[in-house]
Amino acid sequence: MRAILQRVTRAQVSVGGQVIGRCGRGLLVLVCAMQGDAEAEAEKLAAKVAKMRIFRDDQDKMNLSIRDIGGAALVISQFTLAADLRGNRPGFSTAAPPERGRALYEHFAARLAAEGLPVETGNFGADMAVELVNDGPVTIWIDTDQM
Template identity: 55%
Template sequence: MRVLVQRVSRASVTIEGEVVGAIGQGLLVLLGITASDGDAQIEFLAEKLLGLRIFPDDEGKMNRSVRDIGGGLLVVSQFTLYGDCRKGRRPSFIDAAPPPISEPLYERFVERLRRSELEVQTGRFGAMMDVELVNDGPVTLMIEAPA
């Protein structure tokens, strides 16, 4: 399981002209899942995201977490994070978990984040989505859970 996380001033997901999820300051979390992922990876990434100190303190140093600032999280399923581009010109997605495996894991990940009592918004699993964001910094990190 891996996430591409972006510190944002605001972010939203639109599907067919309808905004289905939006946050102000916080984290946009693009979530990729493999078939071998489970509860240990969910817990690791949830705790990492909630405690990741990437927001500025009063001196401008990255010293505060999304918990510390009371920010929001916008979680979007992103199977293309497991796209393998090493061969040819078309990515292979063989490492991405199929929907019957990834959708329940995605839902459990979102529920785990909601237990933090922060605002958690989502896209819609499997839908074509327009994701709009203002990357604050810019700050963008890739985080991978241990197997």
């Protein structure tokens, strides 16, 4: 699986002008299931996200996790993280098929919540409007194949 983590002071997602998910201080997590991914990758990714020390401590060092700060996560499906950029028009053939992608996205969000974090989500496959205030800015890319 692939994910983009954005440390945020707040974020929200809307569909059709209606807010369907939001978080305050914490993480906006854009996540994509890749072909061949299984529940094990979703669980590995959730554990890593919950433990990543990317929040400032009292000495202004990135030394605290989202759990340490009592933060929350907004998890959004983003199949475009699978983009193949060899040409000028990206291809997405390495993304998991939609049914499998949805199942792994939902499993990831559930496992992140099981790590003790408040988690809200977007709407898989919907045309979503995501708003955020990136804190730092801090943006980190993760691929479970490289963990």
